Amino acid sequence: MSKVIGIVSEGPTDYLVLKAVIDKITGESNRYLSLQPERDMLGRFGNGWKGVWRWCKETESVNTLMKEIQPQIDAIVIQMDGDVIRKEKEAHCLCDSTSCEQKGKVFPLYCDKHGDDCPVIIPCVSHKDGIEGTMMHGEKLISSVLDAEDMSNIAITIPCDSTDAWVVAAYDGFDDIETHEDPWKTIIAKKKEYHGIRVRGDKKNVHTYAIFSDKVAESWGEVTQRCRSAKKLEREVKRVFEI
Structure with missing residues (x-):
């Protein structure tokens, strides 16, 4: 039976990938709502990973939100790319190894001291190296600020290094693609x-990514064999929908 699924993602291309693979995993044509970013990309939270984290921080009672929105949402999938952990200082502000006078006083996204004088050191020694460490840290970033009493119908996914890696895994079959920086x-x-397939330089195109998304879904079995983050998403979706 199809579900209504809310998606919180970094952008429209990630949204397309998630829709395609969730339908593949569930075997249903589900209905999707883009909770973040908003369709005009100029909404309250902005786009990109900061928009995702801000949505998680500022959205009051996610479980209540799911019931109040019509049609009522059955589940929410939240996506943040793993490259955030690799390169963004804000993602490490709250780590145990970070010593900063602003720590615990100002939420990282609201801090204006992320310049050269920022004490955050990357790579951070507070969490495990590798794909598993990246996913764990990303999941903690999201879950620690999420106002949700019940996580049973919420899935968090941290594609490594990004959802672009899943595209490359589908087309090229690289076994170590998750360790490859910026595959786009x-x-x-x-x-x-x-x-x-025509690619327009550095800018991602939703029409092109609609093709890529279909390929990722079609080759999902191979993608999950090559990408631990894809396999983790599959487990999370099956948990949420009790498959």
Whole structure:
């Protein structure tokens, strides 16, 4: 039986990938609502990973929200790319190893001291290295600020290094693609075409990504074999929907 699923994602291309693979995992054509970012991309929280984290921080009672929105939401999937952990200082402000006079006083996204004088050190020694450490840290970032009494119908996914890695896994079959930094720039958009599909430089196009998303869903079995973050999403979706 199909469900109504709310998605909180970094952007419209991630939204397309998530819709395609969730339908593949559940075997249903579900109905989706983009909770974040808002469709005009100029909403209250903004877009990108900061918009996701801000939505999680500032949305009061996610469980109540799910009931109040019509149609009522059965589940929420929250996505933040793993590259955030690799390169963004704000993501490490609250880590045990970080010593800062602002720590605990100002939420990282509201702090204006992330310049050269910021004490955050990357890579951070407060969490495990590798894909598992990245996913764990990303999940903690989201869950620690999420106002949700019940997490049974909420799934968190941290694609590594990004959902672009899942695209490369689907098309090229790279076993170590999750350790590859910025696969969009270095692989997909490196040339004018990617597997015969026109790519417009550094800018991601939703029409192009609709094709990519279908390929990821079609090759989902291979993607989950090559990407631990994809396999983790599959487990989370099955947990939420009790599959």
